[in-house]
Amino acid sequence: MKQTGGSVGAFIAAVTPAGRRRDAETLTAVLQEISGREPELWGTIIGFGSCHYRYPTGSEGDMPVLAFAPRKTASTLYLDDTSRHGEALALLGPHTTGKGCLYIKDLEAVDLTVLRGILENVLSWTESGGSEGVELTITG
Template sequence: MRPTGGSVAAFVAGVTPAKRRRDAETLTALMQEISGREPELWGTIVGFGSCHYRYPTGTEGDMPLLAFAPRKAASTIYLESTAAHADDLAALGPHTTGVGCLYIKDLEEIDLEALSGILTASLRWAEDGGSEHAVLTVTG
């Protein structure tokens, strides 16, 4: 995966429904503040910074350090693992999870302080090089 270019502001302005657009604006500002990096489009994903990953199997590629995607059903926030954030997720508010995805239908119902803690920990994990399961090298 690589940044694809394009205007993040224009992409976010076209997000529907309006609630998802509002959440995308909030997530963009929050992730930019936490990461200290400008948002970039990675297809339909808004990413902040970049890293190269390599698994012990030899699989490797590039991905954003922090990222989200405004989907119709929910905003998808990409994490290294949702299990790593069990305590913060318990305090977050209404959400669902996948192995590495956090799905939020309405950011106004979420504890933004808890979300900030999750995002900060996820960024720290990436900047610290990941783990034995995925070695990460920050590239941007």
């Protein structure tokens, strides 16, 4: 995955429906504040910072340090592994998860303080170099 350039503002302005656009604006501000990094487009993903990953299998590549994607059905936040956040997710409010993704249909329905805690934990895990065989190196 690579940064693709382009205007994050223009990308967000085109997000539909309007509620998802509102959530994208809020998430951009929250992730920028937490990460201390400017938002950049990685295709249709809004990422903050960059890191290089390497799995024990030898697979490697680049990805954002923190990221989300405003999809039509939900905002997708990319986490390390949702199983690491079970207690916080129980307090978050309405959401669904995949192995490494958190899906939120309405950001106003969740506890933003809890969400911030989850994202801060992901950032800390990433900046510390990962674990469980995943090597992470911050590159931006």
